[in-house]
Amino acid sequence: MNLDVDKFKQISDAEEYLEFFQIPFDQQVVNVNRLHILQKFSQYIQEIDDNYPDLNLSDKLSHYREALATAYQVFLESTPHEQKLFKVFKDKPKNVVTLTEITSD
Numbered sequence: 762m763n764l765d766v767d768k769f770k771q772i773s774d775a776e777e778y779l780e781f782f783q784i785p786f787d788q789q790v791v792n793v794n795r796l797h798i799l800q801k802f803s804q805y806i807q808e809i810d811d812n813y814p815d816l817n818l819s820d821k822l823s824h825y826r827e828a829l830a831t832a833y834q835v836f837l838e839s840t841p842h843e844q845k846l847f848k849v850f851k852d853k854p855k856n857v858v859t860l861t862e863i864t865s866d
């Protein structure tokens with residue numbers, strides 16, 4: 762697969778990344794999980810960049826493709842709430858009693 766680095770640098774949305782890397786996707790899954798897929802992909806990119814700083818651009822893009830495919834797959838099998846990528850999912854709300862905390866006497 763011949764990937765254009767300059768084009769990659771101009772991509773900004775989930776569909777463009779998936780199309781660029783020729784990864785088949787379900788539009789409904791992307792519509793619901795767009796930001797989560799991109800956040801997970803971003804985490805994977807950071808890991809690749811940190812762990813393989815000497816990769817040439819072609820190899821790096823190949824790893825990025827695998828990372829995006831994995832990020833997309835995560836949200837086919839899991840939910841944003843389970844992944845807790847964003848602060849809103851990590852923080853327990855204040856002044857809220859969950860159903861599991863209610864007991865009967």
